[in-house]
Amino acid sequence: MDFEPQYTPEQEAFRKEVAAWMEANVPEDLETPADAADLPREQWEKRREIGRNLGSRGWLWPTMPTQYGGGGLDVDHAVIIEEEMDKVGLSMPPYYDSGGKMGGPTIFVWGNEEQKQRLLPPIFTGQVASWQLLTEPDSGSDLASVKTTAIRDGDDYVVNGQKIFVGSAFLPDQHWTVAVTDPEGERHHNLGWFMIPANLPGITVQRMDLLIAGGESGAGGGYKNTVFFDDVRVPANNLIGEENEGWKAAQTHLEIEHGGGGRIARNWIVDHLFEYCKTTSRNGHPLSKDPDVRDKLIDIYMEAEILRLFNLRNYWMRHSGKRLSYEGSQSSYFRKMSGLRAGQSVLEALGPYGLTYDEEWGPAGGHFEAYARSSLVSVHPGGTADIQKVIMARRIGIGRATREQAGALT
Numbered sequence: 001m002d003f004e005p006q007y008t009p010e011q012e013a014f015r016k017e018v019a020a021w022m023e024a025n026v027p028e029d030l031e032t033p034a035d036a037a038d039l040p041r042e043q044w045e046k047r048r049e050i051g052r053n054l055g056s057r058g059w060l061w062p063t064m065p066t067q068y069g070g071g072g073l074d075v076d077h078a079v080i081i082e083e084e085m086d087k088v089g090l091s092m093p094p095y096y097d098s099g100g101k102m103g104g105p106t107i108f109v110w111g112n113e114e115q116k117q118r119l120l121p122p123i124f125t126g127q128v129a130s131w132q133l134l135t136e137p138d139s140g141s142d143l144a145s146v147k148t149t150a151i152r153d154g155d156d157y158v159v160n161g162q163k164i165f166v167g168s169a170f171l172p173d174q175h176w177t178v179a180v181t182d183p184e185g186e187r188h189h190n191l192g193w194f195m196i197p198a199n200l201p202g203i204t205v206q207r208m209d210l211l212i213a214g215g216e217s218g219a220g221g222g223y224k225n226t227v228f229f230d231d232v233r234v235p236a237n238n239l240i241g242e243e244n245e246g247w248k249a250a251q252t253h254l255e256i257e258h259g260g261g262g263r264i265a266r267n268w269i270v271d272h273l274f275e276y277c278k279t280t281s282r283n284g285h286p287l288s289k290d291p292d293v294r295d296k297l298i299d300i301y302m303e304a305e306i307l308r309l310f311n312l313r314n315y316w317m318r319h320s321g322k323r324l325s326y327e328g329s330q331s332s333y334f335r336k337m338s339g340l341r342a343g344q345s346v347l348e349a350l351g352p353y354g355l356t357y358d359e360e361w362g363p364a365g366g367h368f369e370a371y372a373r374s375s376l377v378s379v380h381p382g383g384t385a386d387i388q389k390v391i392m393a394r395r396i397g398i399g400r401a402t403r404e405q406a407g408a409l410t
Helices: 009-025 041-056 075-087 098-110 113-124 246-260 268-279 291-319 327-350 363-377 385-395
Strands: 130-133 149-153 156-166 174-180 191-197 203-207 225-235
Touching (some): 191 246, 246 291, 268 291, 268 363, 291 327, 327 363, 327 385
16 A cells, blocks of 8 residues: 555646755755754754745745745645655754744634734744743643743733743744743633743743753754743733633644644654664674564664654644644654664664764764664653553543543644
């Protein structure tokens, strides 16, 4: 059975246009370090420039309406753009923008027209990069238990509190976050969802020293931070959605974070692993000729393909306006668990040397070590594996009289 999308002659002509644009606009010296924390500042800036150039054509957010900076394209053309991005080793967007990937769609669904006109074009044209600020010292998987407050004072909300394990190696232009707007209010009806300019007085960012930084490889992720809010005055018109009803908006960004947004990219570690095993010998023969190693390679390839198809399905559903149910958490759970299995298979196939991290003499420039490290930490962010199982159960009606509905994406 062929699971790949089929394209019309017009769409294939569009692919040639996109490929030609990529050849002309993606620098040949673009680097993709094994660990995102190793991305140099100049490489980050090159990715930002690629993003702005994509945004000027409407290709950064191709399915979003043109009046908000999107391309107004259908899902098939969007898939083509992302496939061609993947061929040159880039994701979409090509830089770390967790706030944009989830914050932009949330504003599109819950913002009023003035907010859409003001906030969306800079995101969708690549002019700004944003951080998602959710986790707190005492609040992670239970997001509704956040303690950061945003209390109305005239035309502003005064924000106090802190967020941890957030952001990337490079400071953003804006943050979006969830905060308590009514300390005495009912749970899930006491929150606000805010877009906050990062240069407001009272915001302090402190880098965290972590063994595992995480982040998106090659996109400028890496490193995590603590962000402190000390009497930060945020304009009231930066509250998205109704006052005290920020949980509704949060359901949209959580749906995307939990896998409902989908993605097109392949798992690049498969390419590195296959090439390494073909060109590296053990006992006088290439690793790829060892029966046990071949079994591991097949397992890793199959898991990567299953995940790619889950993500392709979710991408199509989201951008086609289909209502999701359990699909996002299904792909998220599979990604987390298959990452652990693949990391173990890499170790068994290559031995301890495979976990050596060094861009010059480590195997595959350190990609295997970084992947194994990431496979451990990735079980937690974006909702733990247990959280994904709970969501799937609720969406298919286990243990409840009424099935839980997915967050709105349109």
